[in-house]
Amino acid sequence: MKIYKAAIIGLGPSGLAVNKILYGDSPDDVIAFENEDINKRDNYFGFWLTEWMKPFENIIEKKWHQWTIGNKNINIIHTSSDKPYCVISFKKWKDFCLETNSKLEIKNKKVAKYFPIKNYFKVITDDNTEYYAEKIYDSRSTKEKKGELLQHFYGINITVPDNTFNENELTLMYFTGEKNLLHFMYILPFSHNKALVESTVFSKDIFNNSWYREKIYKYLNQKNIVEFKETSVEKGIIPMFIAAEKNPSNPNIFNIGIRGGACKPSTGYAFAFLIKQIQLLKYSKKNSVNIHKYLERKMDKIFINFLKNNYEDGRSFINLASNLNGNEFQSFMMGYSNLFTKFKIIKSMPKLQFIKELFK
Numbered sequence: 001m002k003i004y005k006a007a008i009i010g011l012g013p014s015g016l017a018v019n020k021i022l023y024g025d026s027p028d029d030v031i032a033f034e035n036e037d038i039n040k041r042d043n044y045f046g047f048w049l050t051e052w053m054k055p056f057e058n059i060i061e062k063k064w065h066q067w068t069i070g071n072k073n074i075n076i077i078h079t080s081s082d083k084p085y086c087v088i089s090f091k092k093w094k095d096f097c098l099e100t101n102s103k104l105e106i107k108n109k110k111v112a113k114y115f116p117i118k119n120y121f122k123v124i125t126d127d128n129t130e131y132y133a134e135k136i137y138d139s140r141s142t143k144e145k146k147g148e149l150l151q152h153f154y155g156i157n158i159t160v161p162d163n164t165f166n167e168n169e170l171t172l173m174y175f176t177g178e179k180n181l182l183h184f185m186y187i188l189p190f191s192h193n194k195a196l197v198e199s200t201v202f203s204k205d206i207f208n209n210s211w212y213r214e215k216i217y218k219y220l221n222q223k224n225i226v227e228f229k230e231t232s233v234e235k236g237i238i239p240m241f242i243a244a245e246k247n248p249s250n251p252n253i254f255n256i257g258i259r260g261g262a263c264k265p266s267t268g269y270a271f272a273f274l275i276k277q278i279q280l281l282k283y284s285k286k287n288s289v290n291i292h293k294y295l296e297r298k299m300d301k302i303f304i305n306f307l308k309n310n311y312e313d314g315r316s317f318i319n320l321a322s323n324l325n326g327n328e329f330q331s332f333m334m335g336y337s338n339l340f341t342k343f344k345i346i347k348s349m350p351k352l353q354f355i356k357e358l359f360k
């Protein structure tokens, strides 16, 4: 009977990070279970460059030092010389994380359950095969919950005629002013003739692909982009509620990624945080670490409740962006804003509704 050093459940970005960051330099035998074909997964993960993300600079696809937030009437431009917005593709992250000294065995199987026996675990897959490991890293998570807000999106990678896009400026949020719905476009111009154009909604229900596509076409048309070729599509759902599972009492079970509370619910950003989580776990004696600080979590909760209970057309985000400079904005998005910036953020928000949410 072979007992692996660790079993990773799910090879999304967090499972992959465990293989690279925790076991990459060791000769250990590790086993990973993934029920989807991860070679077919292709999407970009955006984040602002922080100290903890610098070790991965080599695999960054592109950096933008300028980003905009606005609507048809206003356009706030933020710049940052040393904290640019970056993207890493899932494919690059996967290849980077699979290149290690450890011996990783990947099983294309679904884990049905696991439980401790003696000082190790028995993992049972849905074909009833048993595997054994000393530690469990579990990344299975609930992405949807009835009555809770979701960030859902659909994006198309397009190629267009030369010099269509300003490749130095990213559109972080362009609010389209839909009736009773928070919807914005997110544009990543990889070059003057290539971009990801994404339609994003914050709401409790998700839509058919055709809904987002229609918004993308409308936006492109407004920008006089009528000639384009689709190269690929990415879509997803990110929970805007605390999707973290309870911390396991067994010290050798680690909840990772979204399951381990990596997602910042008010923004849907999770990638850089799940990496920070695995980096912190490497030097922790515990099976869980605090990724988001108490005050950040509290502010997030108030903001989510505000979004849940009030119609918001993007004005709060634009107001917030207009009161902060690029570095302050990114420090807030990456969860390390100082007290002065936090004060500016609170000052930017609709007072009455926020005070109500604070006391709920």
Ligand SMILES: Cc1cc2nc3c(=O)[nH]c(=O)nc-3n(C[C@H](O)[C@H](O)[C@H](O)COP(=O)(O)OP(=O)(O)OC[C@H]3O[C@@H](n4cnc5c(N)ncnc54)[C@H](O)[C@@H]3O)c2cc1C
Pocket: 009, 010, 011, 012, 013, 014, 015, 033, 034, 035, 036, 043, 044, 045, 046, 047, 109, 110, 111, 112, 139, 140, 141, 234, 235, 236, 237, 238, 256, 257, 258, 259, 268, 269, 270, 271, 272, 274
């Ligand atoms: C298309 C897309 C774009 C995103 N863009 C950004 C971004 O720009 N910036 C950002 O910060 N965040 C982004 N996110 C949010 C977040 O970073 C991702 O959701 C990320 O994938 C979370 O990683 P994870 O490892 O926690 O979970 P997952 O990626 O969901 O990985 C879990 C894996 O476990 C597998 N699995 C589930 N159950 C089982 C089982 N029983 N047995 C075996 N395997 C199982 C799943 O198939 C999956 O591959 C994006 C999400 C999506 C979907």
